Amino acid sequence: MIDQRLLRTDLDGLRTALTRRARPAIIDELEHAARLDSRLRDITVERDECRARVNSISKEVGALRRDGNVEAAEKLQAESRELGGREKGLAAEHDEVSAALHELLLGIPNAPHPDVPDGASDADNPTIVGPVATHATYPAHQRVPHWETAEALGILDNERAVKVSGAMFTMQRGAGATLARALCQYGLDANADAFEEIRAPSLVSTATLTATGQLPKFADDAYAIERDDLWAIPTAEVPLTSIYGDEILDYDELPMRFMAYSPAYRREAGAAGRDTRGMLRAHEFDKVEILALATPEQAPDLLVEMRNRAERAIARLELPYRVIEICTGDLGQSHHRSFDVEVYAPGADDWLEVSSVSWFSDYQARRANIRFRRVDDDGKPLKGTDLVHTLNGSALAVPRVWAAIIENYRNADGSVTVPELLRPYMRGLMRIEPRSGPTVEA
């Protein structure tokens, strides 16, 4: 959520920043919010004056009754009753305007960081790092889509996944299942030097899903368990961000760093019929997420560090990749600045997004109410609190890396070499051969 105070202290600045997102409707909402805020303030002042009067009368009544002056007390009570009626009306109006404003504010996206490049859509995202791989540079035996290779090897059985759960669910078998789990373990191990591992709930409350920005605007993208008022998480970012919700952190605890493996559930409401084959897009997938709570001063360096970690995880698997920066027109609702890591899949002939690392400034922290207390030069806590900044990124998104490995490591005979780094996680398996069943090398 954007800072409500800015609506009156720096509306022009907000307007300028949000205009860069290239969506005029946002500006209309912003102007509307500013008008509501101004009205709310007038009503609040009037209501509070009313309340102050009632409070002071009540004190007087108490004093008068103790002194036995019943007559004077009753006279004041009558006045207070009248004021009370007026207060009630004003309070109702206040609540109404306040709720409308809050609703509006929840839908207004974060302001992009000044360094975010301008652009209208994902076509304008500049490439920061990486070669330009082309289909033609790959030998024919690598230009086979992973779903064909994997099905032939018996390690992917989406047909039966569909039987069990429906379209856009996947199922890995044998070495394919082991590979998926190995990638999780690899992703965690690669970040264990600096991040605390968390095993968080995968079902969360409405408040928790609102804190990170998925609700209320993107309710259609999430799986809801209505009977129990719970939601299936679309990423571990959701529970991790809210761990310290409604808390005030000590300065020297920051930055706090967490990592988690979790399943991720997405309805993919707008994507029906897209990427339906193989492992490119599914309603449920595994992911390792890294996340930090930081001071505003720490955030920029952390963004770089986390981006490097995401990049290195792919680089060490020796997969062709590139890093792109997300331009203003493609920046997510809650994002202040973002980078994506994409891996090249020669079979699908496509760049697959395998990580998105983002800085949210205080946008999520305001919704989740995560604050910290600054300290002076001697380390003494100062009065007042500030909102933390949140950052997170996928350390490793399993299915697309899985797909990229199957395609990039495919041999001419149709087998797939296991990347060396992953062998310890796969009981030493060096090659996935066309057979299902046990995955221990003879």
Next chain:
RNA sequence: GGAACGGUGGCAGAGCGGACGAAUGCACCCGCCUUGAAAGCGGACGAGGUGAAAGCCUCCGAGGGUUCGAAUCCCUCCCGUUCCGCCA
């Protein structure tokens, strides 16, 4: 799922219709004392909104109600603890 008891400041815990944003203890912070520390003594000590400031307003799980006035009384909901049931 059934029953009982609870939800108050960083923690523990009083308060049960008026002087309560809230006793007291612990923790934390600032002084004094001390070579240093501990102990002791004195002081400060929740968060948010609004205002130049004084001040004013809000918050005792959430929402409603009663009252001139609610942490305190009533209703609804949520959450927790314990016991029983069930269960990996």
